[in-house]
Amino acid sequence: MIDYEVYVDRLGEFVVGNPGRVVALFFVLTLVFGAGLGNISTDAGTSQFTEDSPAQEALDDVNREFTPAFETSSGSTQLIQRDENVLSKPAMLDMLRLQERILDRPDLRATSASGVASTVAQTLDPSATTLDEQIDALESASPSEVRAATKRATANPQVASLLSDDFNRKSVTASSTIGVVSHEVPGLSSSAGTSGTSPLSGIQEEIQSMTSVADSDIRVFGRGIISSELGNVIADSLLLVVPAAVLLIFGFLVIAYRDPIDLFLGVISLGLAVIWTFGFMGLADIAFSQMLIAVPPLLLAVGIDFGLHAVNRYREERVKDVAPVPSMRTTVKQLSVAFFIVTGTTVLGFLANVTSDLAPIRDFGLVAAVGILFTFLIFGVFLPAAKLYADQLRAQYNVPEFGSTPLGNEGGLLARVLSVGVVIGRKAPRAFLVVILLTTVVAGAYGTGVDTTFSQEDFLPPEEQPAYLQDLPEPFKPGVYTVTKDLNYLEDNFETTQGDSVTIYVEGEMRRDHALEDMYRAGESPPDSFVTEDRRADSQNIITVIQNYAAQDPEFAALVDRNDANGNGVPDDNLETIYDELLASPVSGQASSYITDDYRKTRIVYTVEADASQDEIVADGKVVADELRMGATATGSTVVFKDISDTIFMSAIESLVVALAATALFLVLIYQVLEGKWTLGVVNLVPIVVSLALLAGSMRYLGIPLNALTATILSIAIGLGIDYSAHVVHRFADEYNGTNLDEALRLTVGGTGGALTGSMLTTTTGLGVLAIAITPVLGQFGVVTALSIFYSYLTALVVTPPTIVVWERLTDQNPAASEPAAT
Structure with missing residues (x-):
């Protein structure tokens, strides 16, 4: 055990002694990081995951070996035609005329066109090698001649494969067909995945605009359309999710802070955390991808928790009629250590993802870890200084205070609800922990059967969007997405x-x-x-x-x-x-x-x-x-995507093991250094293991697979889960004097539990709003992250107190202290 209080006292004195300077310093740093915002680029789609994949390397070898040197990259556009009978003369002429218009446009870089209509025309006139000649051949043929030529042409299985499954060779009818236009476009990637910036995107969007003149229903489909939608869905998801999250979070913060000045400071601090993190991305040249959409909500989750704890702890001192400066000094002294423990374990949880073989997951882990460090500095130093400075100005100008009572105040309804874990610890801690152990084993074993997937459909909008999305006003109303519908x-x-x-x-x-x-x-x-x-x-x-x-x-x-x-x-x-x-x-x-x-x-x-x-x-x-x-x-x-799917699963397991091991080691060391009681680190870890098992079981029950984004949830659950249990354990260590265990636990859950409740309600709602994101992978991530936070909150307040009681008895801290308190 070392005398860490010397350093904590210095930090406290710096904050309370120079609040104005601290605020000014942080705004200067915000300008520095803000300069990086203009450098942020985007990277959408699945191709970002295929880099360094052995299967992708083999595919690259194939493309390199069998593509002639200096040849312009080729791509294709599929024209999905639907009609009462696509093999009728008018329908086939529709297809040929559209293909001809496409080939006549040099900017569309089309080189050839093919399809059933073209084959039928050449069956009628073998010399008709151009689309113009093929159109003439069809126009000059009688319906019976067209029918006979179609029968002969579709006898070829390769031609028939371009017709829908309802193709009837006897009646020569089919409800849909696929025509193909080939392009020569420089810069096309050979990756198995797709990106948000395919050179084909503009070409295929332009072709789609040309189909309106056709009598048949013709849809344009291809890699360019997929890439375009993958890119657009990021902007639409952000535009939909961020305002909804802000409104919900703001509403809960109003209830939690109950003071406009405190609310303003909390929101400003959250904004600084996001600006610093995104500015770091720009300065570090890290592209913004679908996975990184989850970073701002994660920063909000931790930032809201830190902010509510800082203000709530300060209010606990102020209601005792303690002056602002000593109140803030006590707040910084106590919470800086708790924030350090939470930050250390959360950063380790996120950094565990850098062990992944997938670059996007590594970037996610790094950016999230850096963002949490920024959040620690902003809410551990800036917010206390800004709060004290604001209160000093408030007193100077006689600005009245509004709601200043701490959440979970002694004797309140919330405090009584939060004390359920203390009651269990008093009545039957060992029996309760046996039940929790069995529940953990069963849920964990069930959760091992969770599916693992990776496909481009994970990143695309669903076929049918909820009706309420189309009722939203501009600019929040999402665009029209057709790829998933066409794929299906x-x-x-x-x-x-x-x-x-x-x-x-x-x-x-x-x-x-x-x-x-x-x-x-x-x-x-x-x-x-x-x-x-x-x-x-x-x-x-x-x-x-x-x-x-x-x-x-x-x-x-x-x-x-x-x-x-x-x-x-x-x-x-x-x-x-x-x-x-x-x-x-x-x-x-x-x-x-x-x-x-x-x-x-x-x-x-x-x-x-x-x-x-x-x-x-x-x-x-x-x-x-x-x-x-x-x-x-x-x-x-398909092989590349399966390889990525397997890698995702292994990454999830590896990051979980690394996060658990690193977190356990950190907690044991930090509690030995700070409190001289390394076993408190084990106590701190128990609710995390329980919440992990519950989360895995819930994912399987709800049918949520481990995909590119949810694969990070296990290590994230450790990082965010420690946030809750660390506050409880560290507050208990501060309150426990070795004589009255029950009183220490009551003070802990009554004080810290109130802030945890406000944080849980705010962040589960703010992160849960990701469920309305247009991309399925983001919606699933929002659900599992909200579940993770709720389970972490529940286990921190219900499982931790009985665990502390059993810990106290097993380590024999004070035998008399474990006796039930008189009522």
């Missing part, structure tokens, strides 16, 4: 959704005779999640390029036939010669997208079922990869 429509109405695939990246000597046969056999009897065609997996690879070119060129077909030992269309000998011929042919560009120039690397792209789960797709992809004799790796967007 594609999945529900098409056998395969464009882009659903698994890529097998193969590395080995492709000149060996068995190389292509080995790849061919891998497609036999495919797993359930793979799309099948004639009992083979639907795939694109160097074999399909060989077979397609052989169907076009008789000389090349003869070469393949001479080297095909078993007659299955797959060459077994002289593979190098076949590759050489292929790469020197008109389809060399297509061939080079599936095999490298040194013939040592290739890729196989398997189409997967739209309704297959992420786990099924990845597991089946790995099975097929393992069956190949050469080295093979399964990759693709």
